[in-house]
Amino acid sequence: MDIETLQNIASTNEWLRLWPEMTLAVSALVLLLLDVLIPARLNQWVVRTGVIINVGLLGCLLADLWVHLAGDSSLYPVGTYFGGLIQIGGDAAWYRPFFVLANLMMFWIAGIYFRKQQLVRTEFYAVANIVTAAMMLLTLSNHFVTFFVALETITIGFYVLVAYSRRSNFSLEAGIKYLIIGGTSTAILMLGLALLYGIGGNLQLEGASGDPLLFSNAATFLEANADNIITKFAVLAILASLAFKIGLVPFQIWIPDVYQGAPTPTTSLLAVSSKAAGVAALLLLFKENGAFSPMGEFVVPILSIVTIASLIYGNITAVGYTNLKRMLGMSGVSHAGFLMIAALIYIRGDGVFWISGAILFYLFIYLLGSFVTFGIMSVISGDEDEDQDMYDYTGLYQTRPFQAGVLAIGVGSLAGIPPLSGFIAKLGLFMAAFQSEMYLLLGTAVVSVVISIYYYFKWIREAFHQDTALGDEELDNANSKKIFAAPKWVDATLLAALGLSIIWLGFFPSNLISSWSLF
């Protein structure tokens, strides 16, 4: 490689293109530094600095998105940078603000959580910022090295976040389980990458190139060698690691235990951001001219089976759980199944042009519904974070009607009840599945919605009804034992805002949808 080639590559290192990721990563370091420098009585300002940085970043990213949508390419240049490692453009403009919003919501839930736990705080926010930055980087990756490093930064950050509550046996147990299963998935991902690198770099084969891990080179190679057994194995191994992140069925083993043991803010971030990052990475690999796009015909049948299994297994297992964090974990598996239906339509690429918009809409509504639910859970739960049972909510409506109402909105939206926006999100996916004639998947999805209504409404029923078998006096006794804490005004405002936006988007989805040219 002569000096001129190196200079050409170096000239593509435009660091300013990564300003949101760099802001988050630097802010993580700033938080840790502030924690040391600031006197103890001003300690709360450390976390507030983190919130301010994230709010500012979210605002900038939304402005960025607006510029992107306006289509002025001089302000929003699309292209590859860092010698092909990073590609700016496509859906990343949507996923960046999505991850920052999820991070902010997680900050809010972490604030409620840390009021009830005796733990150091700053490191949690710092690691969460780094994980979010890595998720944003993952959606920008254009080379399997970037892909690998971003995915592993997310995973290792989550090991820390899951095991964060060092005084809780449950959190540590969840941490070690997540670590061992996650480490295995890392090894499988690396095995897939090594095989792809080895066979794609073998210049005796057609389509091979010197840098087979670059997405476009991988696509060229897979196009020419789609029937090779080693490439098939490599593709499946790489997809398996993504399925682990999304929580699809053969790789869902970790979900109930890790969701239950992890601190509630970590659980919410696992449920929303980690799933979204996995789906975004999957779409990235299978986009037009994406790395795996020539393998579409090979993976669609396998992924269809995985999708159906996720929908059915997730919902049926969730029926049996009364621990809410376990139940939300398994219902998350079925939500991953819904997202996979859309991803399958995307992979097949047969004409439903608005499908990536429908996926974004579903993810956004899932974010709102999840964070409302997790918000209510952290407001109501005591200091035993892992022990949040459905039957703790009996009689919530009688003492705290506001919380019960918001809970009903959030859970109803997750279940997909009209007129809440969760219904519109599911409707979009169903219409897409109908248009591309995937009737078996559509039927499974409809059945699984019906099952999910059963366990979601069991929870709502507990919150709204009292045990009528008791007499009046016993009822008063039972009620007086249960003291549901009143939310602070910040929590109440945010809960109300989230609940209202769920209703509003249910009635007027066009405000969001039209910007994605969905219908």
Place this chain on the structure above:
Amino acid sequence: MLMSHYLVVAGILFSIGMFGVLLRRNTLVMLMCLELMLNAVNLLFVAFSRYNLNLDGNLFVFFAITVAAAEVAVGLAIVVALFKRKDTVQVDAFTEMKN
């Protein structure tokens, strides 16, 4: 040595690691088996890199080693914290969570 020799060794190492994670009951041994799997893949990368006369594989190994180091640092920290609470690192002791 032929390429196939490296492939076989890497395959054996990876299998030992995988079965170790699945079958062993000691958390520390399981962490070591995870490392064994990652090192098997590193061997694969270096061997392919030499065979294809292309340095990218060697480069990838640096990233892989860094990731493995970070993973083991977090893993050992969790194991130490668990050992302080439970006085054992056998996985059979970590079964508190159920519905």
